[in-house]
Amino acid sequence: MKKFKIVMIAVASIAMLSLSSCKWKPSEEQIKTLEETKAAALSAEKTLAQKKAERQEWEKKVAAKKAELQKVKADKENVQNFQKPAAE
Numbered sequence: 001m002k003k004f005k006i007v008m009i010a011v012a013s014i015a016m017l018s019l020s021s022c023k024w025k026p027s028e029e030q031i032k033t034l035e036e037t038k039a040a041a042l043s044a045e046k047t048l049a050q051k052k053a054e055r056q057e058w059e060k061k062v063a064a065k066k067a068e069l070q071k072v073k074a075d076k077e078n079v080q081n082f083q084k085p086a087a088e
Contacts (some may be wrong), residue, residue, distance in 0.1 A: 014035075
C-alpha cells in the first residue's frame with residue numbers, strides 16, 4: 001500500500017512537472033488532473049482495504065472448514081475402528 005502511494009505521488013509529480021512550464025501557479029487543468037489522480041488513489045486504497053477484509057473473512061471460513069474436515073475424519077476413523085471385529 002505504501003508502494004502504491006509512492007507510485008501515485010510520483011505519477012502526479014511527473015504529470016505536474018510535465019504540464020507546468022516555468023509557471024509559478026498551476027493551471028486549472030493541472031489542478032483538475034491532480035484532483036482526479038488523488039481521487040483515483042483514494043478509491044484504489046479503499047478497494048484494497050475492502051479486498052483485504054474480504055480475504056481475511058475467507059481465510060477464517062477456510063480454517064473453520066479444515067477444522068470441521070479433521071473432526072469428520074476423526075469421527076469416521078472411530079466408527080471404522082468400532083465396526084472392525086475383534087481378532088480372535
